[in-house]
Amino acid sequence: MKENIKEEKITLVDQFLKIVRLLGKYRFQIGKDSQYMGDPHSGQGRVLAILKMQPEISQKDLAYLLDIRPQSLGEILSKLEKNEYIVRTTSEQDKRITNVKLTEEGKKMAEQAQKMQEKANQLFTSLSEEEQSKLEGLLEKVIKELESKTGSEGMPNYGFRGGVEGRRPPHHHHHHPFERRN
Numbered sequence: 001m002k003e004n005i006k007e008e009k010i011t012l013v014d015q016f017l018k019i020v021r022l023l024g025k026y027r028f029q030i031g032k033d034s035q036y037m038g039d040p041h042s043g044q045g046r047v048l049a050i051l052k053m054q055p056e057i058s059q060k061d062l063a064y065l066l067d068i069r070p071q072s073l074g075e076i077l078s079k080l081e082k083n084e085y086i087v088r089t090t091s092e093q094d095k096r097i098t099n100v101k102l103t104e105e106g107k108k109m110a111e112q113a114q115k116m117q118e119k120a121n122q123l124f125t126s127l128s129e130e131e132q133s134k135l136e137g138l139l140e141k142v143i144k145e146l147e148s149k150t151g152s153e154g155m156p157n158y159g160f161r162g163g164v165e166g167r168r169p170p171h172h173h174h175h176h177p178f179e180r181r182n
Contacts, residue, residue, distance in 0.1 A: 030119045043068070043076040045113045048085065051102040052110035059088070059098040085109050 046066055051057065057065075063073045077100060080086045085106030091097035102110065124132050 026123070027116075027120060030116055043072070044080055045117075047073075047076055047080060047100075048102075048106065048110040048113050049117070051086065051100065051106065052114065055107075056099055056101045058091070059100055062100055080106070083109075 043066070047062065050062060050065055059070070059073065059077070063070045066073065068076075077086060077088065081088060083105075084103055087101050087103060089099050089101065091099055124135075127135065
């Protein structure tokens, strides 16, 4: 009896790893017919998603909404600024506040990212709303368990690439089994 339980747990992990691999492939495929070559779930994609809803916001509020360190957000914003998707300006009212604003080019990219997100969400149309809700609850339990075992609670959303925008957090020096090698 104990052997069966062990085998089943291995199978579950195998299924998760298979999903991670296939999801990576799928996200790459849906990204191919899009101008937006980023990942809508990455830091840049998430910033664009928020700016699409609120085209101008303070850098501090953005860090709070994304639940990431201001330093990490600064790196993401620098990349977006370099691609001319955003502009940063000092607030007229308070010189200590930096506002982040979406450019016209940024709006186009935010639209593309949203389309990719919608395509990705179509994965779950084979499940009823009740099944989707159950899966969400079960995955949340597994995520909480993984976070408690890896000490990752409250950390920024690093995604499976192991770091904000593909870099691994400085305190991790070992290869993570879910990490996709770049």
